[in-house]
Amino acid sequence: MSRPSSQSFVSRCLNSRSFVVGGLMTGFLLSCAIISLFWTPGEVYDITIADRFFAPSASHWFGTDQFGRDIVSLLMTGTQNSITVGVVAVSIGLFTGVTLGLTASAQRGWVEELIMRLSDFSFAFPAILSAIMITAILGPGGVNSIIAIGIYNVPVFARLTRGTANAIWTREYVMAARAAGKGKFRITLEHVLPNIRSIIIVQITIQFAIAILAEAALSYLGLGTQPPNPSWGRMLNEAQSLMFFQPMQAIYPGVAIALAVFGLNLLGDGLRDVLDPRLSRKR
Numbered sequence: 001m002s003r004p005s006s007q008s009f010v011s012r013c014l015n016s017r018s019f020v021v022g023g024l025m026t027g028f029l030l031s032c033a034i035i036s037l038f039w040t041p042g043e044v045y046d047i048t049i050a051d052r053f054f055a056p057s058a059s060h061w062f063g064t065d066q067f068g069r070d071i072v073s074l075l076m077t078g079t080q081n082s083i084t085v086g087v088v089a090v091s092i093g094l095f096t097g098v099t100l101g102l103t104a105s106a107q108r109g110w111v112e113e114l115i116m117r118l119s120d121f122s123f124a125f126p127a128i129l130s131a132i133m134i135t136a137i138l139g140p141g142g143v144n145s146i147i148a149i150g151i152y153n154v155p156v157f158a159r160l161t162r163g164t165a166n167a168i169w170t171r172e173y174v175m176a177a178r179a180a181g182k183g184k185f186r187i188t189l190e191h192v193l194p195n196i197r198s199i200i201i202v203q204i205t206i207q208f209a210i211a212i213l214a215e216a217a218l219s220y221l222g223l224g225t226q227p228p229n230p231s232w233g234r235m236l237n238e239a240q241s242l243m244f245f246q247p248m249q250a251i252y253p254g255v256a257i258a259l260a261v262f263g264l265n266l267l268g269d270g271l272r273d274v275l276d277p278r279l280s281r282k283r
Helices: 009-015 017-036 071-107 109-123 127-138 142-168 172-179 184-220 232-242 248-275 277-282
Strands: none
Touching: 009 017, 009 248, 017 071, 017 248, 071 109, 071 142, 071 184, 071 232, 071 248, 109 142, 127 142, 127 184, 142 184, 172 184, 184 232, 184 248, 232 248
């Protein structure tokens, strides 16, 4: 029996270092969020001034902050917030942006021009600046920060979807489908969307990382998640006045943000290799 010319999906996943490392780091992030729903090593919302600035120990693995709260517990619970914001905000951008991109590619003409010009206008504002502007108008809060980050994600997915879908519309099998009498909507669902799915999946991981950064920045500025809910960005804000005598208060959430973003970027890079093996062979 001849050996298959291409590796199975699972084999490609295991052979991709980026996918394995990124998957483990992202899995650890998800595990912390899930575990913190049921258990944390210490109290998250109770303020005990007598316990402030405890050194790392068996009862407080990373010590306590200026309010006597357990830092590990704050980091674990803050993971919930980061993941929630990332999932909801990216979902808003994904479904809205992909729909607009597919519509622009299928309809062409003034519809495509209108959607793309609106996307160009949105890209004139960087992610953080757009989020700051929207939360400044709507007011600070977790829900408004999700809306702000989600709105920024819309043109990203719209432009990506439209560009890749345009290439699919020129393929022979799409032309054959049109000759067979299939409508644009059916062709989009049966031929276009399945062939650009892998590119969109990779982009999701990238936008997830950007959403975590944006949420942390908004919380740091006081426009994101509000007290008493834990947030990595607000932990950084609260620690900035303690940098000279308690620097670890800022290092812990900073490292958490960096590892989360790094893990998602590695996962995205690995997915790119796994879903399109031609790219890995070119490297």
